[in-house]
Amino acid sequence: MPVTVLLVDDEPLVRMGLRAVLEAQPDIEVVGEAADGAAVVPLVRQLRPEVVAMDVRMPLLDGIEATRAVLRTVDEPPKILVVTTFEDDEYVYEALRAGADGFLLKRARPAEIVHAVRLVAEGESLLFPASVRRLAGRYGAGDRPARTALERARLTEREAEVLRLMSSGLSNAEIADRLVVGAETVKSHVSAVLAKLGARDRTQAVIAAYESGFVEPG
Amino acid sequence: MPVTVLLVDDEPLVRMGLRAVLEAQPDIEVVGEAADGAAVVPLVRQLRPEVVAMDVRMPLLDGIEATRAVLRTVDEPPKILVVTTFEDDEYVYEALRAGADGFLLKRARPAEIVHAVRLVAEGESLLFPASVRRLAGRYGAGDRPARTALERARLTEREAEVLRLMSSGLSNAEIADRLVVGAETVKSHVSAVLAKLGARDRTQAVIAAYESGFVEPG
């Protein structure tokens, strides 16, 4: 059965765009739309979507408040994907802290959007949108949303170990030596880590590791 | 004229190894050796080497104290390259704080050793030996040696900008778009950054950026 998605955005154009992109996929079904945050909770109760693509800036109730409302009032809440532009980065981190599961850049290409939806639907986090770095310096100490997001990624012990070694700058071959396993094995673990973190390459994974507090600089 | 190097290590075997490796290079000349830290300052005054390859654990005066002594008492002091094994990482960061210019792992391959010597001789730092990560958590707040080391790397404005973008997870193509320049241009900047940081690839450069405080996690 397909992944069910609820679109929440005050701009019809954006909703139509997302719908067009997502409906083109056989395994994704858009089950509803909302134009403001206030309508989200009742719609979620009614439609029980697996994923909510949630805009940040909306009338009545913004994406952050709507995210909080959904997670606070709905049993088995859907995954929340925060839809954003570069411009409202400052709001995004609040949404993540409110419990959202990932980012989605409006300017992302269709394939990336589809990928993001599938990822969160599978319970994986989407730690790494290209703009994550721009959030730096805006978190208060102690409440880093990304940390929970990475924890949500549920890395296995081996994968965590590989991520640590990646974060110390080692190549796959070097990691293989260190762990005394084959290079192909390391590749498997690395691929798993990238998928779970929503990272495109090892560099993004390492950044996510730093941003989330998984590793810490001096 | 060749780069002049002073070897300081209490083990003759290590000195011989280093000498063999370095002397094989036409552009590098080993001008002297010392077996303990106490002999370093007078030898530096006498020989005026451009680079000192300094062991950490030595009799009489260890590498950290010797480094301090040289930098404090010699005009136009040489570049200090700390020679270390994995095992004495805990001492290395002190050496860096004392003003050393880079690391050198004893188990590094000859080509890497030669490379390290050339780099520091050219006034560039060697931020990224494979073990840098192991230093994490040992720095006191406020006195991060790596920060000074990265500052010593003297990145140009453009290179710093590229490093920042690399540290936000962008690919070369994406950086090119963002800066509105050609992909080849970005490659040039990236290569320059890697060289100046002593990083092997962009991941190591990003790690160095985090470790040095050049970028900061949430």
Next chain:
DNA sequence: GAGCGTCTCCCCCGGCCGGGGGAGGCCCGT
């Protein structure tokens, strides 16, 4: 015993990356 997750290894393949070397234009300081 039949799953399921984890860890291990394999193949093929396209692509981005990074090294090496070169080159032209610009500004700035000598």
Next chain:
DNA sequence: ACGGGCCTCCCCCGGCCGGGGGAGACGCTC
């Protein structure tokens, strides 16, 4: 006016990386 640093772009090339897909072995749980 010449040199040097910086930014820009170019070519060739080998290699690591990451995706896709598959598979066997182990241990756990149901």
